[in-house]
Amino acid sequence: MADNGRRWLIVGCCVAGLVMAARVPAAGADDGLLGGVADIVTGALSIPAGAIAGTLNGPPILGTVTGTLLGALNTLSLTSRGVLRLAGAVVPLVARLAPLLPVFL
Numbered sequence: 001m002a003d004n005g006r007r008w009l010i011v012g013c014c015v016a017g018l019v020m021a022a023r024v025p026a027a028g029a030d031d032g033l034l035g036g037v038a039d040i041v042t043g044a045l046s047i048p049a050g051a052i053a054g055t056l057n058g059p060p061i062l063g064t065v066t067g068t069l070l071g072a073l074n075t076l077s078l079t080s081r082g083v084l085r086l087a088g089a090v091v092p093l094v095a096r097l098a099p100l101l102p103v104f105l
Contacts, residue, residue: 032089039082046074
């Protein structure tokens with residue numbers, strides 16, 4: 001009996017550690033090229049995720065439609081944010097590399 005309780009305690013601590021580790025943001029994931037690419041990929045997956053969430057959490061048909069519409073809005077906002085973040089990260093790189101361009105042409 002005590003061995004079973006100890007096992008559940010260890011499993012619970014492992015799950016809590018994984019949940020806490022998942023909430024910690026990565027160091028450079030919020031800025032630069034990786035953040036923009038992550039926003040674009042997340043935006044592309046927002047419609048199916050919204051449809052699934054609406055289907056599982058809402059009324060049968062209305063939940064699916066609502067989830068799809070909210071996913072489409074998330075897709076629009078995340079993709080536009082990702083494009084703007086990519087543009088903001090690329091402009092300084094282009095400014096640094098522009099003087100080297102005539103050398104290679």
